[in-house]
Amino acid sequence: MTFESPRVQVAFQRAAHARSGRAAIRVSAPAVGFVTLGDRDANLGSNGVEDIDLQIQSLIALSLAGDGAAYARLLALLAPRLRAYFSRRLPDPADAEDLVQETLIAIHTKRATYDSRLAFAPWVYGIARYKLIDHFRRRGVRRHVPLEAAGVLLAVSDTEAGATRADLHRLLAKLPARQRGLLEDVRLRGLTIAEAAARYGYTEGAAKVALHRTMKSLSASVAIDED
Amino acid sequence: MKTDDLIAVLALESRGPGPGRLRRQIALWSGLGALAAAGVVVVAMGARADLMQGPGLANFIGKAGYTLALAVVGLWLLDRLGRPGARARRAWMAFILLTVGGLAAAGVDLALTPAGARYAQLMGQSALICPLAILILSLFTLAPAMLAARGFAPLKPAAAGAATGLLAGGLAATAYGLHCSETAVSFLVVWYGLGVLATGALGAMIGARLLRW
Incomplete structure (x- = not known):
């Protein structure tokens, strides 16, 4: 360091x-x-x-x-x-x-x-x-x-x-158009992340995995931090 | 919107453009602007009569060498100032070296001129037209350069704007060299330099607004 x-x-x-x-x-x-x-x-x-x-x-x-x-x-x-x-x-x-x-x-x-x-x-x-x-x-x-x-x-x-x-x-x-669209559809229009991912040409898997992994790593970090 | 959700969405596009892309982009757009400026010079002002003859061509190449060096240093400075955490020290040194070196060469040029002819040597035939022409021609290079520079993330937008102006001014001055038949080194450094400096100042003013992110 x-x-x-x-x-x-x-x-x-x-x-x-x-x-x-x-x-x-x-x-x-x-x-x-x-x-x-x-x-x-x-x-x-x-x-x-x-x-x-x-x-x-x-x-x-x-x-x-x-x-x-x-x-x-x-x-x-x-x-x-x-x-x-x-x-x-x-x-x-x-x-x-x-x-x-x-x-x-x-x-x-x-x-x-x-x-x-x-x-x-x-x-x-x-x-x-x-x-x-x-x-x-x-x-x-x-x-x-x-x-x-x-x-x-x-x-x-x-x-x-x-x-x-x-x-x-x-x-x-400020986001690139594809990601903005995905986010807006999930957050504002209530689509599932899979539906929205398909609309914007992301594979359904990629969007789901990204969400899943982020959530997992976040909950893991919280768990360790609370010890 | 929760920060975690934002992260999940951002993570969908991890692969980013490489660090060289911004440089290539700005070189491309300002280069196209320079071609436009050169076109305007040739069509509207006319190329210097001796452009294709030995001494005239050599003089043009010599002047273009100096003004292109200013443009390259402007691009280098922008590429450093536009990246958080990057040091611009060597780019600044190059800029100072070009400025001081140019002024020294101008001083030598005037010193070698007989005292009575120095004023005429410095002023040439077009001393006041030159910086103004460069500033006007720089509109063709500054506009695309500034738009391309918006991809950077300068911590000091005005300074990055000045660097963009240096790039654009250097290119515009190179284009103006196609028309201008002044040959004195002192003329080049002082009057071309003034035109590039003015473009740098304009760039700083525009950059302070346009390069915020």
């Missing part, structure tokens, strides 16, 4: 080497509450941030190669971290959840701007910070959003999804 700032790097290594349980890490670095997915991660212990970094790096490579399950896992891994990032910077949980969704959509629609020779975490962090600044600007608030090391995004997670107040149409307008 490398950080841009040497100071943060040192702090991180100290935290990782302390290894006297989670409490020690909470003091030296803001690394609390890891979301872990699947049995591969069961024995992570205090090395969580480092592992998450490696994990998202391999997941994005698989995703861009067309592995939909890896992509769902990646987004499911990022969502609680984005939620923690935004909700600690915004008073209203609904605003934070809106920004989580906006950021996920931006990650999706802008993924061609990710240069696979570079680390993935700083790219995601850049998008999240941009969306936060954009949120303040839309509200007419002038607020300084400090530039932190991308590690802050991976350190903390918050699995509790709040309510959203997003203007659905504004969010959906």
